[in-house]
Amino acid sequence: MQSVENIAEIVANFNCNADTASLRNFGSGHINDTYFLKNIDAGGSDYLLQRINHHIFTNVAALTDNMCLVINHLKTKVNPANADKEVMTLIPGRDGNYFYRDKQGDYWRLCFFLSDTKSYDVVKTEKQAFEGGKAFGKFQCMLADLDPDVLFEVIPDFHNISTRLASLQLAVNHDMKGRAASVKPQLDYIAGYAETMQYFQKPQQQSVLPKRVTHNDTKFNNVLLNSNDEAQCVIDLDTVMPGYVAYDFGDAIRTIINTTVEDEADLDKIQLNLPLFNAYTKGYLLEAGRFLTKAEANSLIMGVLLLPYMQAVRFLTDHINGDTYFKTNFEGHNLQRAKAQLRLFGMLDANKEALHQTIIRQMENFGLGAKLSV
Ligand code: GN1
Ligand code: MG
Numbered sequence: 001m002q003s004v005e006n007i008a009e010i011v012a013n014f015n016c017n018a019d020t021a022s023l024r025n026f027g028s029g030h031i032n033d034t035y036f037l038k039n040i041d042a043g044g045s046d047y048l049l050q051r052i053n054h055h056i057f058t059n060v061a062a063l064t065d066n067m068c069l070v071i072n073h074l075k076t077k078v079n080p081a082n083a084d085k086e087v088m089t090l091i092p093g094r095d096g097n098y099f100y101r102d103k104q105g106d107y108w109r110l111c112f113f114l115s116d117t118k119s120y121d122v123v124k125t126e127k128q129a130f131e132g133g134k135a136f137g138k139f140q141c142m143l144a145d146l147d148p149d150v151l152f153e154v155i156p157d158f159h160n161i162s163t164r165l166a167s168l169q170l171a172v173n174h175d176m177k178g179r180a181a182s183v184k185p186q187l188d189y190i191a192g193y194a195e196t197m198q199y200f201q202k203p204q205q206q207s208v209l210p211k212r213v214t215h216n217d218t219k220f221n222n223v224l225l226n227s228n229d230e231a232q233c234v235i236d237l238d239t240v241m242p243g244y245v246a247y248d249f250g251d252a253i254r255t256i257i258n259t260t261v262e263d264e265a266d267l268d269k270i271q272l273n274l275p276l277f278n279a280y281t282k283g284y285l286l287e288a289g290r291f292l293t294k295a296e297a298n299s300l301i302m303g304v305l306l307l308p309y310m311q312a313v314r315f316l317t318d319h320i321n322g323d324t325y326f327k328t329n330f331e332g333h334n335l336q337r338a339k340a341q342l343r344l345f346g347m348l349d350a351n352k353e354a355l356h357q358t359i360i361r362q363m364e365n366f367g368l369g370a371k372l373s374v
Contacts, residue, residue: 187316222235
C-alpha cells in the first residue's frame with residue numbers, strides 16, 4: 001500500500017473519529033488515491049479519505065465548491081430521511097473548508113463511507129444495469145434545475161474530442177518516448193473516424209443541445225448499489241460540470257455493455273451485452289425522460305460511440321507521452337487500454353443502428369416520444 005506517513009496530521013484536521021491504524025487502500029480510481037478508515041466507535045460511520053491529484057485537478061478549492069453546490073442541491077431533492085444514504089457527505093476540516101492541504105502540499109478530503117453498498121467494475125445482471133440507469137438518470141434529473149454556469153469548469157474541454165485529438169497529435173509530434181511509430185495502426189484507425197466523432201463540436205448540434213450539469217465520469221463503478229442491488233448513491237463528483245447528457249449516457253454504456261474489463265488484454269473477450277444495454281437505457285429513460293429534449297434523446301447514440309473512442313484517444317495519448325496522466329500497473333498498460341477501447345468502439349459502430357433503435361423503442365415504451373419537448 002502506498003503509505004500515508006502523515007495520516008495523524010491529516011485526520012487531526014478533520015472533525016472526525018477515524019482510527020488511523022485501520023487505514024487501507026480502497027477502490028480502483030486512475031487519478032486520486034482513496035483509503036478506507038474505520039470509526040473509533042463501533043457502530044459509528046466509517047470514512048473514505050482521498051488524496052486529490054492536484055496535478056490534474058489544479059484548482060481544488062473551485063472543484064470543492066462545485067461538489068458542495070451539487071451535494072447541497074441533491075440533498076434538497078431526496079427524501080430527507082435518506083439524504084445521507086443517497087447523497088455523499090463531505091466532512092469539514094477544522095478551518096471550515098471541505099479539503100485540507102498538508103505540509104507536503106498534498107490535498108485531502110474526507111467523506112462518510114456508505115455501509116452495505118457495492119460497486120461493480122463489470123455489470124452482470126439486467127437488474128444492476130437497470131438500477132444504474134435509474135441512478136444516473138435521476139442524478140441528471142435532480143440537477144436539471146441547477147444552472148450549469150454556476151459551476152467551475154474543473155478540467156477545460158474535458159469531453160471536447162477536437163481538443164483530445166489535438167493533444168494526441170501533439171504527443172505524436174513530440175514523441176518523447178519514441179513510441180509513436182509502433183502505434184501507427186491505432187493512429188490511422190483513430191484518424192479515420194475523427195471527422196464523424198466531432199459531432200458534438202458542430203454548431204448545428206451545439207445550437208440545439210442544452211448544456212446541463214453532468215457528472216462526466218459515469219463509469220458503472222461510480223454508482224453504489226445497496227445489498228439488494230438497488231441504486232443508492234452516485235459517487236465521484238470531481239468532474240461535475242457543464243456538459244451534454246449524451247456524454248454521461250455514453251460513458252456509462254462504455255462500461256456496461258462491455259462483457260469484460262476496460263483494459264482487457266484478450267480483445268476477443270470484448271463483446272456487446274445487448275440485454276444490459278437495453279436494461280440500462282430503460283432505467284435511464286424512466287428518470288431522464290422527465291426532462292430530456294427530443295434533440296438530446298436523439299444524440300444519445302452519438303455519446304455511446306464517442307466515449308469509448310475518446311477514451312482510446314486519451315489512453316493512447318498518455319502511452320505516447322510516457323504514462324504521465326493515468327495510473328498504470330505495468331509497461332504498456334495505457335496501450336492495452338487504448339486497444340481494448342478501440343475494439344469496443346468498432347463493435348458499437350458496427351451495431352449503431354440497432355442500438356439507436358433500442359433507444360427509440362424504449363422511449364416509445366414509456367410514451368416519451370410524445371412527451372419529449374422539441
Ligand atoms: C479516470 O480516476 P477515475 O478512474 O475515476 C478519468 C476518467 C476516465 C477514467 C477511465 C479526471 O477516472 O475521465 O473516464 O479514468 N478521470 C479524469 O477509467 O481524467
Ligand atoms: Mg473519477
